[in-house]
Amino acid sequence: MAEGTHRARGMSEQRRRRLRLEISREASRLFWERGVAGTSGDRIAEAVGLSTRTIWRHFRSKESCAEPIVAQSVAWELAVLRNWPPHLSLEEHFATEINESARRASTADRLDTLLAMRMIRLADDEPSIRTAWLMACDQVEREMTAIIARRLGRPAATHDVRLAGAAASAAFRVINEDIGAAALSGVNPGGLTEVSARIAQAVRTATGGHIGDPVPPPLVNR
């Protein structure tokens, strides 16, 4: 008993995420093609080749099936933020990372991004999808708060850190909606330098200038 025979009980977290994502892809496609009211849980199950019951085991509602594909589309931005080295400004870091990611992105990645933008667009009209989008943004806010706390070297529970996290992620959201809308309607959303600059400027403004600039190294131990 004491021996941890059960190494990782059940499906690995990664495996579970992959499955949820796969379901989310099909659900999002159907939502886009026939509307959310027009696609039943049965249809989603059929499209992904699982029983309906299994869908409900992985998602609490059919609208929430849209969440993973949306969450993934902001996840890489969060990942970029997470390994943002203290000595770089946000625009510098973002510009190089966007560039790198864009080169490395597979066709499947691009399809996922397209799906996500469509869901965000759908959220404008369909209140049920809007809640999915807002829930995803809510997650982003928590992560963002943690990231900001680390960068400032302060606990995440602090008032002003939480305020900065909320404001920064709200700014992020608006720009995301904006870029998505532009891309979907065929307008060029702008070059990577411009996008980086907009994001950085928005975050800097929303956090009162506390987040965005390089952080000086600690004075001790140098």
Added chain:
Amino acid sequence: MAEGTHRARGMSEQRRRRLRLEISREASRLFWERGVAGTSGDRIAEAVGLSTRTIWRHFRSKESCAEPIVAQSVAWELAVLRNWPPHLSLEEHFATEINESARRASTADRLDTLLAMRMIRLADDEPSIRTAWLMACDQVEREMTAIIARRLGRPAATHDVRLAGAAASAAFRVINEDIGAAALSGVNPGGLTEVSARIAQAVRTATGGHIGDPVPPPLVNR
């Protein structure tokens, strides 16, 4: 046909709002007492003395029954913001208005506020209520953006106005959650001067200093 016989077709908007609010009160009470999973649409209908069908005529889902009571609790803050005279700072205006409102508030008003704080608290654990809260905040954001646009004398569709609206309402939300949590757990949320100052400072920071201070009168026509 051409004659506008139909003066005010149907229930007046005000009447409809009142009914929705009444339903929302009972629903919120039940949600708090027995959890949202533990209260059915039938129960809500029974509590408010209407048929279940009528409930669904006024609300698209049972969780959204919590929205009006929550929306109302932020509505007066929005109202305060709406008639914020240009020549006052946000803390000055808020302090006097909070004072005034607190004196004028009826017992029923206070009960509504308590219910709203409970729903916001519930939103921490119950994802379905969280979506209601997020949807209410979404509404706040739109209003806030309009208010900011007016105060700055610029169109609401502008990028930076929308960014300021999103950041400001996010800051507002965090403080609301905070004050609500404090009040519910019996901790004194602070005096009105302190609360006003916190709100004003948060908004000022989130909007990069563009919103919060007095706006100088236009130089022309003086």
Added chain:
DNA sequence: GAAACAATGTCGCTTAGTGACATCGTTGGG
């Protein structure tokens, strides 16, 4: 290869919502 266990399938059920039609109450006109 059999025990153990996690994932999925199957079936049946409860309940969130909707459509169609009946009823009631109010209003306005003759």
Added chain:
DNA sequence: CCCAACGATGTCACTAAGCGACATTGTTTC
């Protein structure tokens, strides 16, 4: 004063979301 119009609500039947319980399959480990 009564009736026609109409809007709100009730009633009933129905679709579909989502869950509990148990059976089946597949995979790991000894």
